Amino acid sequence: DMNLLFLDAYFEPETIAYTHLEKDLLEGLKENNRIQVICPTPTRGVSAQIREEYKSRKNEKLHGGKVRVRRFWAPQEGKNPIVRAFRYFWCNFRSYQIAIRVKNVDIVFSNSTPPTQGMLSAMVAKKLSKKYKKKVPFVYNLQDIFPDSLVNTGMTQKGSFLWKIGRKLENYTYENAEKIIVISDSFKRNIMAKGVMEEKIEVISNWIDLDTVHPVSRKDNKLISE
Secondary structure (H helix, E strand, O other), X not given: OEEEEEEXXXXXXXXXXXXXXXXXXXXXXXXXXXXXXXXXXXXXXXXXXXXXXXXXXXXXXXXXXXXXXXXXXXXXOOOOHHHHHHHXXXXXXHHHXXXXXXXXXXXXXXXXXXXXXHHHHHXXXXXXXXXXOOOOOEEEEEOOOOOHHHHHOOOOOOOXXXXXXXXXXXXXXXXXXXXXXXXXXXXXXXXXXXXXXXXXXXXXXXXXXXXXXXXXXXXXXXXXXX
């Protein structure tokens, strides 16, 4: 058995692209591991009622106690980019404070939302390694390549100040990750072109349950109708 520390900016019952994948991941890992998740109180994609309910729910045990969730207060996420940036840095600050006190961590794991999550996790792994006097590896699940994604959506351009900050965050994360999980071969080529060694990279495509998710015709697609 191993003790896994997950550092999440979002966690169920929040609805983002990654939460259903992580739910499956925890379901698979819980059999042979003990997992602790550190995350903020839910804000994205949840009702005011759920947010209020979780204000007092700081600690949870899921999957028969195999997964323990520690939540901390965080301001509600809005559309204002400055407010959102402040929330990200606040969450990183609080996550770091809590994570470096966790005992018996064998692996630190995080995904790439938001872009600062990798840097946070690398810093936590370094601190815990020093504290335990042993190597605590950091595994990074790269779902979105930043700052490339901002350039592709027209939010900034290559060489801009924001792009340069993004590249520094990216380089620090890649340098300090023991393993980087990417979701496609094109992601692998992208980060190898930035100097990441191939032996660090594992390609693991995102998955779906083919029994419940399958193609349907446009006329039968309820989401399109809605």
